[in-house]
Amino acid sequence: MNQQISTPLDRPIRNFSVLLSPTRRGARLARLLATEHLRAWGLPLEDAAHVVAELAANAATHGRVAGRGFRLSMYVVGDTVRVEVTDTCGDRHPRTRRPSPDGENGRGLLIVEALADRWGVIPGPRPRKTVWAELTVTRSAAGR
Template structure:
């Protein structure tokens, strides 16, 4: 069974949608993560702009700071009720991300600031070793969701 594009129903008939893909830890892989996430959210009938920005930042961090030679990162998105959860897992668990405000001249370091601004909740889960997962949850309005 493929781990991409699975949809199941819960006993309460509330659909749980999920999407998972393994990508290369490169700038191209990060860009592809955003494109795939945008298209998947669109196919689910959900607003994609904020979620796409979150995916872009988390994937860029995984490709830049969580990169381990020969290993990729996994993008997982799932929707339960009105919540979209985005998870990006890489194999560099010894370097958890930190939220820090960049100085005005810095061109880098704004990724988690953007995630903090767009997500309702976000965090980091470690393990199993050597992995870490950076996750974010966004609430979508029911009127935006297609039934």
């Protein structure tokens, strides 16, 4: 679903939400869809696309429950992009950790932490949790 709502200041609030399979393919699709929406909205792609990719990969890997998908939602209000990924494994909260130097995993939340202005976790409703991140963007950066 893609909606645009006008605010009193005539600045649109944009949002997008989709339910995806908790697989590597679903995580890739999350990044592709996010990139296309950011491009259509005239916003910079790279940082927000990386955040979507990491959160979606975590949902597909650590939040996977057979038969249940994860939801990607993006909101743009003013100069803030909010990314939310909701999965059905609410008893497992993400945490940053120091990855081993030669390890192939464990850097996702460190990347999110580096790129986002803030991030966190919202529990519920059971059995869900939502991991969110917010990035400040400027429309002039879209051309870079």
